[in-house]
Every structure is written in structure tokens, then in C-alpha cells.
Amino acid sequence: GENVEQHPSTLSVQEGDSAVIKCTYSDSASNYFPWYKQELGKRPQLIIDIRSNVGEKKDQRIAVTLNKTAKHFSLHITETQPEDSAVYFCAASIGSSNTGKLIFGQGTTLQVKP
Amino acid sequence: DGGITQSPKYLFRKEGQNVTLSCEQNLNHDAMYWYRQDPGQGLRLIYYSQIVNDFQKGDIAEGYSVSREKKESFPLTVTSAQKNPTAFYLCASSILAGTEAFFGQGTRLTVV
Numbered sequence: 001g002e003n004v005e006q007h008p009s010t011l012s013v014q015e016g017d018s019a020v021i022k023c024t025y026s027d028s029a030s031n032y033f034p035w036y037k038q039e040l041g042k043r044p045q046l047i048i049d050i051r052s053n054v055g056e057k058k059d060q061r062i063a064v065t066l067n068k069t070a071k072h073f074s075l076h077i078t079e080t081q082p083e084d085s086a087v088y089f090c091a092a093s094i095g096s097s098n099t100g101k102l103i104f105g106q107g108t109t110l111q112v113k114p
Numbered sequence: 115d116g117g118i119t120q121s122p123k124y125l126f127r128k129e130g131q132n133v134t135l136s137c138e139q140n141l142n143h144d145a146m147y148w149y150r151q152d153p154g155q156g157l158r159l160i161y162y163s164q165i166v167n168d169f170q171k172g173d174i175a176e177g178y179s180v181s182r183e184k185k186e187s188f189p190l191t192v193t194s195a196q197k198n199p200t201a202f203y204l205c206a207s208s209i210l211a212g213t214e215a216f217f218g219q220g221t222r223l224t225v226v
Contacts, residue, residue, distance in 0.1 A: 006156070009154065031212060032212040032213065034214060034215070042219075043204065043217040043218060043219050043220055044157070044204070044217050045217070046214050046215075046216075049214060089156060089157060091157075091215075093211065093212035095211065095212075100211035100212045101147070101159060101162045101170070101172065101211060102147065102159075102206075102208070102211070102212070102215055103159060103173075104149070104156050104157040104158075104159075105156055106154065106155060106156035107154075107156045107157075
């Protein structure tokens, strides 16, 4: 069925190092791939997204890359800081723009050690 | 973020009772979603709606029901048929399917 797989489930890095989280999706028609950050006890918030007509997008220390052929996309965080510690979710739009739904990965708990 | 409100923040239910979670948005969004969040399982889709008076089942719809009588409202009822209802429930909305989803602050439901 339609699904989004996310790895790793936990990630621990030293402050200043880079962190990479990877996701794969099953529906080749998916065209929208957002990443959300959820801090403890709070709602998920969008940090970056990418559409299928673009291979890479950057926003300061955060970047997302998309490989449509392989059906996978990745989140890259450079120069990590303790405040980057949170749960990160990838998602993919499944179905058409009028009837589609947003399916999320299982989440990655990122810990940045000072 | 702002503009989508869930209530209550905490909810306790006795076994065998139905309970309804509220979700309201004033963002004029067409699409609305309900997700369930359990530790280590990410966000699982319960129901979603693209337009008023229409909704579709997600991956874990059994034991839940929804309605979409108004564009701004998408309440979720957790019925007694839901075997393990204790969880954190998140409502979201987006302008259209396949665009940025904005989340409410969530409702933590506990069965006592």
C-alpha cells in the first residue's frame, strides 16, 4: 500500500556536526514532500518542503534533496545546535491534488549534544 | 500554526463511552485531516476531507467517525469500538491536498 518509510528512528550528533534523515515513498505520483519539526509537547511545524519539479532546496542550515527516480528524499541539517533537538517527520502527498492525502513517516528523534 | 484550534487539550473517557474531539479553523482551508500519534509510530492518518460534506477513510479509520458539515469544522468521534483509544490526536488543515498542512495543538485522550 501507500507508505512513507523514514530512517533512522533516533539520531544523536555532537553540536556542530551534520545530521541526515532519509525517507522513501511508494507512490510515484507523489509531488509534494514536506518536513516537520515537533518539539516536546508541541504541534508539528513545517521547516522546509520540496516539490517534485525541484531536486534540491536550501534554507540557511537546512536542505532537502529529492531523487524522484529512486523515490527517496532527505533532510540535511548542518552545524547542528542543541535547539535542533526534536522529532522530525517527513511526509509525502499521495493521490491527486484534488483528492490527495498527506502520509507521514514514523519520525526521527534527533538529539544534539552540547 | 495560528488559525486552527483543537479542544479540549486533555480529555478523559471511561471505557465504553463515545467522545468527540473538536477541530476548528479560520484559515479558509478546503482540506482537513485527523492524525493519531503514538510513541515510535509517527502520525497515522485517521480520516481526511477535501471539501464540505465529503470525507475519506485513512489508514486507521476503524472505531472513529467524522463529519464535515461546515468548511471550518471537522470533529472526530472516538467510539467505543476503538480498542485502544489512548493517544495524542492532531488535527490539520491545508489550502488544498498536497500543500502545507497546519496543525492544531492536539488533544491528549486518556481512557480511564
